[in-house]
Amino acid sequence: MEPDRMIVVCPSCTTSNRVPAGRLGAGGHCGKCSQPLFAGAPVTLTAANFDAHASRSDLPLLVDFWAAWCGPCRQMAPAFATAAAQLEPEMRLGKLDTEAEAAIAGRYAIRSIPTLALIRKGREIARQSGAMPPAAIVAWARQAARG
Numbered sequence: 001m002e003p004d005r006m007i008v009v010c011p012s013c014t015t016s017n018r019v020p021a022g023r024l025g026a027g028g029h030c031g032k033c034s035q036p037l038f039a040g041a042p043v044t045l046t047a048a049n050f051d052a053h054a055s056r057s058d059l060p061l062l063v064d065f066w067a068a069w070c071g072p073c074r075q076m077a078p079a080f081a082t083a084a085a086q087l088e089p090e091m092r093l094g095k096l097d098t099e100a101e102a103a104i105a106g107r108y109a110i111r112s113i114p115t116l117a118l119i120r121k122g123r124e125i126a127r128q129s130g131a132m133p134p135a136a137i138v139a140w141a142r143q144a145a146r147g
Contacts, residue, residue, distance in 0.1 A: 006058040010035060011043040011092070014052040024089040040085040045094040050104055053092055055122035060091040062141050065108070065115040067099045072131040073114045082134035087141055091118075118144045 005018045010030035017031050028037045043053065045063065053061050064080045066073035077095075084093040098105040098113060108117060108124065118126040118141060126144030 007056060008037050008059060008089075009052045009057040009092070010037060011039065011053075014049045016052075016056050027089075038088045040088055041093075042080060042084045043092060043094040045096040045101070045104075047101055047104065050094075050096065050101070051122075053094060054119045057092060058121075059089070060125070060145050061119045062087065062091050062093045063108075063117045063119060064093070064095045065098050065105055065110045065113055065117065066095060067097060067113055069099075070113050076114050076131040079132065079134040079137060083137040083141070086134070086138050091141065091145060116140070120145075 004021050006021050006024065007016050008019045008024070009016055010033060012035035013030060013033040015030055015032040017028070017037060019028055019037065029035060030037060042064065043049070045053065064076070066077070080093065080095065087093060096104060098110055112129050114131055115127060115129045116137065117124050125147070128140055132140065
């Protein structure tokens with residue numbers, strides 16, 4: 001892989017796309033399904049697409065672990081959506097329903113929700129629990145991605 005190219009997983013079909021690193025902000029479309037690679041909105045993560053976004057992509061994945069019965073999770077949902085519009089294309093944002101995808105939540109030892117986890121190349125690099133406003137999500141994610 002050339003150093004100026006990045007692998008970006010399509011949020012619609014999970015195909016891996018090679019994108020010039022300098023052109024991430026230009027958007028782009030999937031080479032297979034022609035859908036936009038960035039929509040400025042969180043991806044719904046499931047067992048079928050989680051590993052593609054967490055492991056195959058060169059973009060960090062910011063996961064919101066949540067559940068429908070959780071009041072703070074529902075309160076944070078609009079803030080997370082707002083953060084997605086600000087953080088893409090520097091990272092992919094996704095929401096994982098811990099009730100529907102208990103195996104993945106268990107793999108990451110999620111004990112409280114909402115929990116944000118930043119994953120790079122399949123490895124968790126940062127975690128934050130509790131509801132946050134959009135500006136705090138953006139600031140935390142950018143700081144955590146820098147290491």
